Structure formats: structure tokens, C-alpha cells
Amino acid sequence: MIIPTKIYFRVWLALLLLLVLTWGLAQVDMGRFNPIAALTIAVLKMLLVILFFMHVRYNKPITWIFVAAGFVWLAIMIDLTLSDYLTRNAVPPTLHHTWQHGAWPAPSKEGP
Amino acid sequence: MITAVPQTDIPRPSLAPRRLSNYFEEGGRTLASWLLTTDHKRIGLLYLYSIIVYFIIAAFAAALIRIELITPAGDLVTSETYNKLFTIHGTLMVWFFLIPSVPAVLGNFVLPLMLGARDVAFPKLNLLSWYLFNLGGLMALYAVAFGGADTGWTFYTPYSSTYSHSHVVTMAAGVFIAGFGSILTGLNFIITIHKMRAPGLTWFRLPLFVWSLYSTSVILVLATPVLAMTLALMSLERIWGLGVFDPKLGGDPVLFQHLFWFYSHPAVYIMILPGMGVVSELIPCFSRKPIFGYHFIAFSSVAIAVLGFLVWGHHMFVSSESIYAGLVFSLLSYLVAVPSAIKVFNWTMTMYRGRIYLSTPFLYALGFIGLFTIGGLTGLFLAALGVDVHVHGTYFIIAHFHYIMVGGMVTAFMGGLHYWWPKITGRLYPENLGRLAALIMFIGFNLTFFPQFVVGYLGMPRRYHSYAPEFQIYNVLSTAGASILGIGYLLPLIYFIWSLKHGRRAPSNPWKATGLEWQTSSPPPKHNFHETPVVTEEPYQYSPVPEQRLIYG
DSSP states (O other): OOOOHHHHHHHHHHHHHHHHHHHHHHHHTTTHHHHHHHHHHHHHHHHHHHITTTOOOGHHHHHOOOOOOOHHHHHHHHHHHHHHEEEEETTTTGGGSSSSSTOOOOOOOTTT | OOOOOOSSSSSTTSSOOSSSSOOOHHTTTSHHHHTTOHHHHHHHHHHHHHHHHHHHHHHHHHHHHHHHTTTSSOOOSHHHHHHHHHHHHHHHHHHIIHHOOOOOIIIIHHHHHHTTTTOOOOOOHHHHHHHHHHHHHHHHHHHHHHTTTTTTTTTTTTTTIIIIOOOHHHHHHHHHHHHHHHHHHHHHHHHHHOOOTTOOGGGGGGGHHHHHHHHHHHHHHHHHHHHHHHHHHHHHHHHOOOOOOOOGGGGGHHHHHHHHHHHHHHHHHHHHHHHHHHHHHHHHHHSSOTTTHHHHHHHHHHHHHHHHGOOOOOOOTTTTOHOOOOOOHHHHHHHHHHHHHHHHHHHHHHHHHOOOOHHHHHHHHHHHHHHHHHHHHHHHHHSSSSHHHHHTTTTHHHHHHHHIIIIIIIIIHHHHHHHHHHHHHSSSOOOHHHHHHHHHHHHHHHHHHHHHHHHHTTTTTOOOOOOGGGGGGHHHHHHHHHHHHHHHHHHHHHHHHHHHHHHHOOOOOOTTHHHHHGGSSSSTTTTTTSOOBBBOSSOOOOOOOHHHHHHHH
């Protein structure tokens, strides 16, 4: 399939606009919304590249499945990694004591 | 798999080449004709030559390790040298031997033949994969020659990124580059399997080796980029102090382990799934029965590929991973045992009441089932949170993964190489010597690694060149076993080379096997088939044949 050049040109312009937007928003302190804004723009740019430059928009459903699989796997990586980081302090503090002299030390209120 | 023409003892006139020609003759005999070839069969052989070189270097490192460990004192090499030896052994064996062994050698050679295709989907990309693989390999060898790395094959941070005074970046760059070769091979195989199947060759008529290669390729494509990214981040931290993994720079060392094992645990399945595929070809052929539970074996390959991505955290039970994450990863790790067991049960059922021929490839397949089962079941010990705390970082782990990698994959590779050798070279290897080598390898392997289960359980840690004197007997046994294993590997190397000139000429189908690869001449013509085969029946339609006809056609 031959894609008209003007499509590529428009996508390229859109990417440049999003770049300017990224720079512009970086000048404004939005507090906790800073990363949200930056990541939203990044996702938009990514979608444009995948759909148009990588021709996924014009491809068969099987290509969509393979593209989606990449994202599902990325989600697996992030999700299961976070299952560690987000639960690091979830264990009751008494369990931080180590086995000493044949018995567990008595639980203490102040923790380790 | 039977095509429209009924199977006979001689190659079918419609599919055999019209004039005697093969890929050795047709492509030319010059060095350039090999180095610039796009023929999947020649590329498979190029991979074979390359991995033999890497294997010999890595085996030499293993030999030095085993000799050092004969005595409890660290008296042969210094601890620094010892660190480099096990790094060389691990890195070269994992990335430059095991990962390409079955997929890139046997897979490259037989996949298009099994599909009834003229070549893989992207022949030039296939050659590029081999060049990338060797560029990576040469960088790793450069690192070895100029001092080596001492991080172990796992490159754990912050030692690798901050403290090690060795060629870590060069070694990692070698692995990084070779990884792109893996990705391209995976892509090539996936697209070849999707697009280049012969007419009538539906998904459920595919040989199970193809299903396993497909599953392996999915892992190669999805996991390898993560390894590349992780090694790149580690190198950036080492070169420019970019704080990612080193706590002093605000990084987190366990993050490296998460990312590294997100690749490297699925990589374990890259190193075993193709071996399972080979065994699924060997068992029905030498039991003269259709495979039992075709769909179960096919889908269990896919299940292993998917589940293999969900279990990496079991490498970090004692690396400050949270207990809750440990529980999740432990449970998921147990799940992988299910599809693995499905395969073992189905292979066993295929053999049940079959007409068994104890040919060399079948002996390797039998060895595979036993050794893989031991390796797999001891994996369940390690998936158990409590037991893992006891055996983590000991020789128990070494024994476990060598039962999978060597007892499983190398055994399957040898089985596959013997099985397809007549097709690859057009020559028969000496059968009795083959059986002897298989037996020697089985005995040598068990003597090498079984004592390591015991000594590991007793508490001997891995990666030390000196140890407590009470462990000596196990280490002496292990070194003795390694010597026998070495002979077991050397013997096939010798008789394979011998057979190239002196072996009996192989007929098209010496094993009376089904499958399209056996329906063209041995060795095949450059473009495999003169007419595209048509598949009309299910795979593995075997029936008993007299033994003398099975082996010598």
C-alpha cells in the first residue's frame, strides 16, 4: 500500500507540535500533573509513529495483535515488578527480626 | 505427514530433484559462496561451525573450573581468575551456544524444509543474524582475550556497574549485539511459519518442532529487547555514572535483577522449548506411533512461552524482594510445571505399546525425558519460598539448571543432530558408535551433576574456588564425571567429521520418517523442493517397519 506523502508530512508536523507542547508545558509548574502531561504527550507521539510511520494502521488484524502483545508484555513487566516495590513495607515489622538463639525475639512495639 | 502421493521407500518422483543436485554443489564451493549465502541450510551450518568454536572455549573454561575444584584449597588459579573462568563459561555457553544451538542450527536447517518452503521469509535478514551473532561473539572473545570479565553471566549490579575492574562493558556489548541476531531470527521464523506453509499444511498439521520454534521465537522477540536495554543501562552507569542501579547514585540494584530476569528466565525456555520440539519429533518416529496428544503438546509449548514471562521473581526470593511478590512468583512458578508435565506424559504415552527402535537419536530422546524431569522437579524445590532460602546460591542450583540446559537442551541438540545428520550431509554416521557416545554422555553427565545436588544441599556455595574439605568427595566425583562427559562430546565430533568423507551415503529418508523434510533428497537441493509439496493428512502417521529397513533405508 502506498501512503500519500502529505499524510507523512501531517504526522511529522503533529509530532513537531507535540514537541513544542512538551517544551511549553515544561515551563509551567503543574505540580503532580507534570508527569501526567509529559506522559500523555509521549503516548500520543508514540501512537502517531506506530500507526502511521510503522504502517500499523494500514495493516491486517494479525499485525495489531502482535503490536498489542508488545504492550501487554510491557504491562506484565511493569506490573509484576511493581508487585515487589509496592509491597516492600507491607510485612508486619516484627517479622524483620532475625532468628536468634533458638527463638524468635519477642514482638516490640517500635519495630526494627 | 503424508502428501498426495503415497509414501514409498524411495524419494517420490514428484518432489525429488530432477537431476542430482544439492545445496553443497549448487551454491558453489568458494568461501565467498558460504559467507554471502542466503540459503537457510548453509546459514544453519555456519551457525553450527560458530557455536562449536564458542562451545569449545566455554568447555575449556569449565574444564579448568572442574580441575581447580578437585582439591578444597584454591591452588590452581587465583580467585580473580576463577571468577573470570565461570563468567567466560556462563556467558559463552548461554548466549553463544545454548540459545542458538537448536533454533539457529537445526531450526534454520529444517524449518523451511518442514514447511515445504524454498527458504525462510527473509533470507538476507537470516544472514545478517549470523553476522550480528558473530560480531557479538567476537566482542565477547575480545573481552576474554584481553583480561575477561568477572561478574558472572548475570552481570549483577552494582558490582558490574561500579566495582568490577574487568572488561564488563565489552562483554555486555557482545551479548547486546548478539541479541539483535536473536531478535531477527525470531522475527524471521514467526513470519516464515505464518506465511510460507505449503498448501494444506494447516496449523494443526505442523510438526511439533515448528510449534516449539514458534513459541521460542515469540520469546526471542519479546524478551531480548529488555536484556539489551538492561545491559545498556548498566553500561551507561559504568561509563558515565548514570544513576540507575547503584544505590550511591540513587539507583536500585534489585531493579537490575528484575529487568535482567525478565529476559533471562524466559531465556531458559528459549534454551529448552526447541529441545522439547526435537524430542517430539524423535519419540513418534522411533516408537512408530502417531504422537499422543498432539494438541496438548502444541499448546503446552505456547503455555510455557507465556507462563515463562510471569515467574522471574523466583530468582530474587532472598534479594530483598517483598514477601508478597515472592508468594505470587512462587505460585506462578509452580504453574510452569503443568505444561512441562503434559509434554512428558504425552511422550511417555506415545512410547507406550509402540514398536521401539533404540537408535541413537531415540537414546538421546530417552535421556532427555529422564534428565529434564529431574531438572524440572528440582526446579519445584527452588520455586518453594522456604526451600529456596536454604539452597539459594549453592551447587543445588548449578545441578538443577545443568540438568535442564545440558541434560535437556544439549541432549536434545545431539539427538536432533544425529536425526537430521543424514539429511544435512547426505551421509550416515556409524550407528554403534553413536549409541556408545549417547551412553557415555548420559553416564558422564549424571556423574558430573548429581553429586552437585547433594553437595549443594549440604551447603557448598557456588562461585568459590576453595571449599570445606568435607565436600571434596562430591567434587572429585563431579570432575571425574566431567572427564567422561568430555569424551562423550568428543566422540560424536570425531565420527561426524569422519562420516563426511567415509560415512555411507544416506537415502532420502533413512528413518522412514513422516514430515516434508524427508521427502526431498539428502542433502536437499538449493531450493529444497522442485515442486511445492501438498499436504493432505495429519502429522506423524507412523506404522511399524522392520528394523533393518528403518536404519539403512
